[in-house]
Amino acid sequence: MTTRIAFGPLASFTQWVTDTYPEFSMPGHRVSLFRRQVWDPSVGQWFEKEMMLPVAGGNPLLLVPNEWVRSGLLMSAKRFYKTKVLVFVQQTKAAYLPDRKLHIPTKKELRAYPNLHGTHKTNIRVTLQALDAGDDLVSNFQDHVNKKWNMRHSSKAA
Structure with a gap:
């Protein structure tokens, strides 16, 4: 559920990375258009959004900013x-x-x-x-x- 709520910001970040770094458009890599539900916290509801995302194993790949992750859970x-x-x-x-x-x-x-x-x-x-x-x-x-x-x-x- 958390990933679904954060899907929109993660997709935006991923699109920014793929636009900024040409490595994602080099031969052997693929970026495709996907339509997914994302959460809009300003209105408190879901909506459909199209996004260009890299593909790995036939599935869309979301990238996560380094600042969002750590080696261990803060709360365990x-x-x-x-x-x-x-x-x-x-x-x-x-x-x-x-x-x-x-x-x-x-x-x-x-x-x-x-x-x-x-x-x-x-x-x-x-x-x-x-x-x-x-x-x-x-x-x-x-x-x-x-x-x-x-x-x-x-x-x-x-």
């Missing part, structure tokens, strides 16, 4: 587990020892607990526990990811 269950779930559990398991030193279990120690393996069930269970305690791990994670994304793009602009 594994990353959520490592950055929010385990930190929440660390806070709940923190305790003062008899010598009055605060002991916070390491993430490595927590991963050894039988009920804290990095599974979707663990993420859901701990997220619900955190919500009951007034801590919205999902919103915190989204904020965390947005900050990382904004830092990445502001450093490129500098």
